[in-house]
Structure formats: structure tokens, C-alpha cells
Amino acid sequence: MGLITFKNLMLFDGKSQENLAHAWITVDQASGRIQQIGNGDLPSDIPTIDLNGQYVMPGFINVHTHISLDPQAFDGGFGKSQVETTVLAYQHLRELLKSGVTFIRECGCLFDLDIELSKMQQKGLLTDVPTIMPSGRLFVMTGGHGDAPGAAYQVDSPDEMRKAVRQGLKNGAQNIKMVATGGVMTPSDFMDDPQLSTEEMTAGVIEAHHKHKRVSVHAEGNPGIQNALDAHADSIEHGFYVTAKEAQQMVEQDTYLTPTLIAEWVIPKYGKNKIPSWELNKAADALDDTYKNLTRAYQLGVKFTCGTDAGTVFNGFDQTPAEFELLTKLGMTPAQAYQCSSINSAELCQIQADYGTLETGKFADFIVLKNNPLEDVKAVQQTDKQVYLHGLRQF
Missing domain, CATH: 2.30.40.10 (Urease, subunit C, domain 1)
Structure with a gap:
């Protein structure tokens, strides 16, 4: 050639x-x-x-995907075999690519499949999917959001976090994904439930930064968002209830925000009479607040990235293009919305020299x-x- x-x-x-x-x-x-x-x-x-x-x-850089999850399964698709999940993950990668996504940062993957697929990619054995930056398993508290078999490291102290992050990096994680609050898809918690503590996350951030890796934190409400910022996370994922004070701290610390608007938008749109009312209500109740809070954060100068949380319920792997339309509802021009991907996502992933x-x-x-x-x-x-x-x- x-x-x-x-x-x-x-x-x-x-x-x-x-x-x-x-x-x-x-x-x-x-x-x-x-x-x-x-x-x-x-x-x-x-x-x-x-x-x-x-x-x-x-091509789009999507910094928040879950290729091992099944958006058509109301429980996320947990319980599938590793072989079945691997085939599904490959199909999802192809869907992402067809939609225009050419690079992904995976933000939590069952069985560390993203790490193995990335290794295959680096050997030239997987050439027809987006470039993968793997995170491997999540880092969660026992019983927290995302605590499922094959999905997470359970950590309940700074020392446990330190060891788990070291193990994740040894396994090949290129990003560390922690969970600081409850979430929409978990029946036993809420967006404002704090989970990993500042001290636990700080221990992991220090270890990741020693290896020049970034830390992304699932944080939908408070005090979890504040805890993640005080731990000096590199990106806040979701951030639906970010305050003006937190937004100003994000600007000062150069912390990125990945709003995943599509993940919240699809639930009330498609979920009526299909998913449990607790899940539907969590997303619907938060949506108006999300637009208000994130619009203010953008006006204050927070750097937004492009991520969709693809794999969550009703949130297919072809939805990245729709995320840009939702970003314009925060006051961005189309060009500014795309630059959440082409500039900010690349900088967050430290790949701007190549992508x-x-x-x-x-x-x-x-x-x-x-x-x-x-x-x-x-x-x-x-x-x-x-x-x-x-x-x-x-x-």
C-alpha cells in the first residue's frame, strides 16, 4: 500500500x-x-x-463505552458466559465503528475483555474495530454500583484500592474507572448515595498517576462528585448534579466532564412499561436538572468530552452521533460539540499526538x-x- x-x-x-x-x-x-x-x-x-x-x-472518540453489556437486556446482560460476552463485544465494536466511532475508552468491561481485545489489536490480529483504550474491571465498594461477578474489584479501604489498582495496571488497564456514587441501573442505591470515599479514591489516583494513567470516576450526584474532585480524578463521568462550586474546581484542576446525556435521555423515552418504575423514575426525575447543571458548568468553562455510556439499557452502540445533538442543548455550536470529541476527548486520553x-x-x-x-x-x-x-x- x-x-x-x-x-x-x-x-x-x-x-x-x-x-x-x-x-x-x-x-x-x-x-x-x-x-x-x-x-x-x-x-x-x-x-x-x-x-x-x-x-x-x-472519526469520533467515545470515552465512555461498555462493550460487554447488552443494551437490550434490562439487567445489563450480566450472567452471559465469557465466550458469549466476547462475541457480543466484537459485534458492539463493529456497531460503534459503523456509527463513526474510530477510538474508544472503555469504562468498565466484564472479564477484562477490553484488555485482551486491545492486546490482540496491538498485535495486528483485530483491525476492523475502533482503537481500544481498555480499563478492565471497575473499582467499587462492596455492594456498590457495578458490583457484579466478573465486573469489578471490590475495595473497602485505601490499602485495598492501592493493591487493586496495581493489579489492574499489571493486567493491562490503560485507564482506571472508579465508582463514587450510586447509579440509575442499580435498584439498591441512588445518584446521591456516596460510595467510594475520597481517601480510597485518592490512593488509587496516586497509583494510577505514578504510571502516567488517568482516572475516571462515575459520579452522578453529591457528595460523590465532590469526593471525586477532592481525590483529583481526571474526569467526572455523568456529573448530572454538578454544582457551580464544583464546576469552578474542575476548571482549576483541569478536570474533564463526560456528560453521557444520551444514556439518561433514552430511559424515559423508551422505558415506559418496559423497565421497573424505580429505574424509569430515577432517570426522568434527573433529566431537567441535568440540562440546567451541565449548561452552567459549560458556561463556567468546564471541558466536556464525548461519551455515551453505550451498553446501558436502551443505549445502543450506534448512538454516539445523537450525543452531539444533545450537547448543543447545553449551548454549544455544532463545531464546539464535535470538539468535545476531536480535542477534549483526545487530550483526556493523552492521544492528541496521533488521534x-x-x-x-x-x-x-x-x-x-x-x-x-x-x-x-x-x-x-x-x-x-x-x-x-x-x-x-x-x-
């Missing part, structure tokens, strides 16, 4: 506010990286692919759309979009 130039396209590179007209991109298909970008005269003597005036933008925006030297992970995504945020919801991974077409 040699050089190829994609020509006659409108380019949104993921960092600017406008499209580059009459653009072209030259890709080294051997390395999968962009060699040159321009508009006007094409490089000579290089084969071309004509995109016929369509719109090109970066995120479309620039010379970075991997050629991009999608091709019929309509202008900067004018209509729903353009990215096109179901038959072209998807390229490292310069090679996948869909």
Missing part, C-alpha cells in the same frame, strides 16, 4: 470553526497517517479517490458525510456514512 489522495471534499479538521473548501488529504496507507492536507492544486503522480464534494470530518483532529502526521481516521455537519448537527446521524480507519475504508 502506498500513497492515496482523497480529493474534492469539504474538510472540517476538528479544530477550526469552518470547513476548508476544495480540500484534499494525502494518506500513507502503509502507516495509516496523513502525509499532507491542502486545497487547490493536487499533489502530482498520486492515485486519487474523488469524494464528489462531500464533507469529511474526524482527534485531522492534521499532518496523525492517523487518518475520518468519516464522509453527504450534508454539512457545521450547519446541521444531525448530519452526523447519517446511517450510511463512509468510515475510514487509518486511511482504509471500513464502511
